[in-house]
Amino acid sequence: MSFKLQVSSYKFQVLCFVLLLASCILHLASVVHAEIIDRIVAVVNDSAITMSELNAATAGLGDIKGADKDKRKKIIETKSKVLDQLIEKKLVEQAANKAGITVSEKEIDNAIADVKKQNNIGQEELLSALAKNGLTYKEYREQLRDQIRQVKFINKEFRSNIKIPDEDVEAYYKQNQEKFAGPVMHRLRIISFLFPEHGKTKEIEQKAEDVLAMARKGEGFAKLASTFSQGPNAKDGGDLGFVRAGEMDKAIEKAAAGLKIGEISDIIQTATGFHIIQLIDRRKAEPRPMAEVEDEIKNIIYQRIIDERYKLWLEEMMKKAYIEVRL
Numbered sequence: 001m002s003f004k005l006q007v008s009s010y011k012f013q014v015l016c017f018v019l020l021l022a023s024c025i026l027h028l029a030s031v032v033h034a035e036i037i038d039r040i041v042a043v044v045n046d047s048a049i050t051m052s053e054l055n056a057a058t059a060g061l062g063d064i065k066g067a068d069k070d071k072r073k074k075i076i077e078t079k080s081k082v083l084d085q086l087i088e089k090k091l092v093e094q095a096a097n098k099a100g101i102t103v104s105e106k107e108i109d110n111a112i113a114d115v116k117k118q119n120n121i122g123q124e125e126l127l128s129a130l131a132k133n134g135l136t137y138k139e140y141r142e143q144l145r146d147q148i149r150q151v152k153f154i155n156k157e158f159r160s161n162i163k164i165p166d167e168d169v170e171a172y173y174k175q176n177q178e179k180f181a182g183p184v185m186h187r188l189r190i191i192s193f194l195f196p197e198h199g200k201t202k203e204i205e206q207k208a209e210d211v212l213a214m215a216r217k218g219e220g221f222a223k224l225a226s227t228f229s230q231g232p233n234a235k236d237g238g239d240l241g242f243v244r245a246g247e248m249d250k251a252i253e254k255a256a257a258g259l260k261i262g263e264i265s266d267i268i269q270t271a272t273g274f275h276i277i278q279l280i281d282r283r284k285a286e287p288r289p290m291a292e293v294e295d296e297i298k299n300i301i302y303q304r305i306i307d308e309r310y311k312l313w314l315e316e317m318m319k320k321a322y323i324e325v326r327l
Helices: 002-037 051-057 070-099 105-119 121-130 137-156 166-175 199-215 220-228 250-258 290-320
Strands: 040-044 047-050 185-194 238-245 273-283 323-325
Touching: 040 051, 047 051, 047 070, 051 070, 051 137, 070 137, 070 290, 070 323, 105 121, 105 137, 105 185, 121 137, 137 250, 137 290, 166 290, 185 250, 199 220, 199 273, 238 273, 250 273, 273 290
Parallel strands: none
Antiparallel strands: 040 047, 040 323, 185 238, 185 273
């Protein structure tokens, strides 16, 4: 009896060992599986960047599996560049935490409200757009948190004691006057064939083609406009005078930009009908006065100084930091 008890006890110990070994194997397998799903791709000082973070930041690139050689190479190169950006963000995050900079949920809510307002979309449309790009709402909020933290950190660390002399503003204005010029103006003649309320658009288009053929053969554009145009300037030979960018239909504006002086366009279709234009003259607008753009120039110079300071800081941090890439 004693022997049997010992044997039974031995078997029980073996069974326990087998069960423990099986449990360890299952745990190890789950750890290995988790490592494959969300492994560490970079270490920055005492922080890690995971594959899931990298995937969230590169959402929308497409799956590398099944991609052709060129696309696969492009995805890998892009992920490598994005990882560099994540390392930079991690350095900023560490420095911001050290400086006591935080981002509240309210600040993220406000940023999302601004995104919705600028794009004229609601919450459902935002969620749909994020889903199309492979992002969850939570991941998007974390991305915004990083962006806001970076802006707050830069504002605190690099915006102090910046003074921009008036002579720097004046020098920038003189060297970059084309940046402050108004929109180019076009003087046009136009022949318009307006759509009727019901059908017959084919007949209207054919009439436009016939008149265009006459104009291309050398008949006077102004005379053709006076005879055939249904536009409000027909009696003036279709002369619209000088028109600025933004004052015309976009299709007409695009056609005008591609014409040389004296040239006649192809038929242009808009929501109102078919049109033919002739470019009579083109005039560059005069630069806006310096007093009008002074604040704009100061902001440009100001941002350039901030960027230079931030770049120098980042270079120094990269030298000091422990960075290991495992991609």
